Amino acid sequence: MAEIRNFTLNFGPQHPAAHGVLRLVLEMDGETIMKADPHVGLLHRGTEKLAEHKPFNQSIGYMDRLDYVSMMCNEHAYVMAMEKLLGVQVPLRAQYIRVMYDEITRILNHLLWLGAHGLDIGAMSVFLFCFREREDLMDCYEAVSGTRMHATYYRPGGVYRDLPETMPRYQASRWRSQKDVDRLNESRSGSLLDFIEDFTARFPGCVDEYETLLTDNRIWKQRTVNIGVVTPERAMQLGFTGPMIRGSGIAWDLRKKQPYEVYADMDFDIPVGVNGDCYDRYLVRVEEMRQSNRIVRQCVDWLRKNPGPVMADDRKIRQPRREEMKGDMESLIHHFKYFTEGFSVPEGETYAAVEAPKGEFGVLLVSDGANKPYRLHCRAPGFAHLSALPEMVEGHMLADVVAVIGTQDIVFGEVDR
């Protein structure tokens, strides 16, 4: 009798549905997955080691590049860890700006996730719709930091600068007629806050559009319902956080349970799943976009009424103002020392976590009183989620692997660090 063996299939690292550089070694019996072994680390850049060789404030930019679709949330965790060790109080206005941008980032992330997840399992058009709204949010990033993605906007003690009074505008060109430009610039004629307010007004309608395409779609449900089911007990064992644990029915959200910044004053709800399958996690994330929209709106209203400083007035951790530098020798020396040596952070060890769009993103910071971190460790939600992938796909079909990778919202920047 012929010997029957399982077939080993190499999935990735260059596979469009692998969401980056995931190499999966799958052991298959026909089309059924018997065993999966994810190989990660193809995008390992040694961010944590690099950060140990740089002054504290020079590593903020690295944080953007960890989870490169939720940039500001990563900065937030790092900056919060520093602030905890320094004992710095962040001005209220900066806290509101941070919360607003955290939520903008959450929408930004979930839009990419929804588009890519849809694309993976066969819904092409959602991708185009999602990227339409992402463009507007990228403009918010650009208005405040000058870059569309890697902002380096959060700084220890606050944020880099206050919200601008004008929005960047489109210009007519060979590829864009004056009529199109006028239409695009209509919402960009006021301040950044006007633009964001206008966005929050139309965004719920956009989410309705995505839901029309997917929520009751028969094919979508066939691909997601009862795929990758995780029980609540198992979810905790596996270290799940964020939408992954909420999809399994545990109402755990750091924004509610351990509120940081001004989340305690915000009015929003946490969506929770029931069955713990891919479809529930889809519903959770879509509802999170609506809730984030609510939070952004509340922040806009508050920020309009309450001007104030956006950076703690602690000369050790903030650079001198430009005009001071021009006329004052000490400020010039201060500026030089700040950007060469940096500042020393008191000896200690702390762990600061934020509710990033993908789950709990935490930064463990060990300082021995030097101007560089002694040890920096980033707790990436995707790392814990991906380690559960073998368990989630076992017994499913090959095509379901793609659905499970999609539902975990994996980004290799943070998994490999």
Add this chain to the structure above:
Amino acid sequence: MSAHFTQLASRIEAELAGRVQRRPSLPCDLSYDVAAADLVAVATVLRDHADLRFELLIDVAGVDYMDYGRSEWRTQSATSSGFGRGVNRGGSGGAHDGPRFAGLYQLLSVTHNERLSLRAFCTDNQDPVLDTLTGVWASANWFEREAFDLFGIVFNGHPDLRRILTDYGFIGHPFRKDFPLVGNVEVKYDAEKQRVVYVPVEITERTLVPRVIRDDVRYAPELKGRS
């Protein structure tokens, strides 16, 4: 918060008396030292005891304390003597006297909404070993593989202790403090052999900014809350 907090601390100290030791930390954090031999037993109690219920292992991080508390270039007396040159590595006698490697564990209790940090030192500096926590929390699996890969800490009883982040066939443990930042080898394409080859790294390592340890009086605990 603080009453709640001291309550948790007293619960832990009552339940695990003699097995855990409170370490100095920020007022908002709670962290304990555990002997490597007690690690699994302590972790099991922390997970299962009704008053503690730390169901989630959030994070495991290795730490190499070799250079802890040491400046790279001495700058304190620089005005009279000039800057020290470069890093003096390799010898023991740093500011940290104790075992070199440690595992830092971050725990989370969903039931009681608490966080806790544990630290376990590996007793042997040459062959650092800790017991695995995969039997207590399944999420320890990859986190421990990472600590093994980057620091060379061996986890006793781990079901699948392979390298995870570094290249296939990588030599050394890159996050140890005596591993150079630029690494030891680099890859390039060899046109003659028509394949990618490993060669010794060519760039020289340089430090642009020295590691300076300063005592900043403004952050001294006894001065907190004044000014």
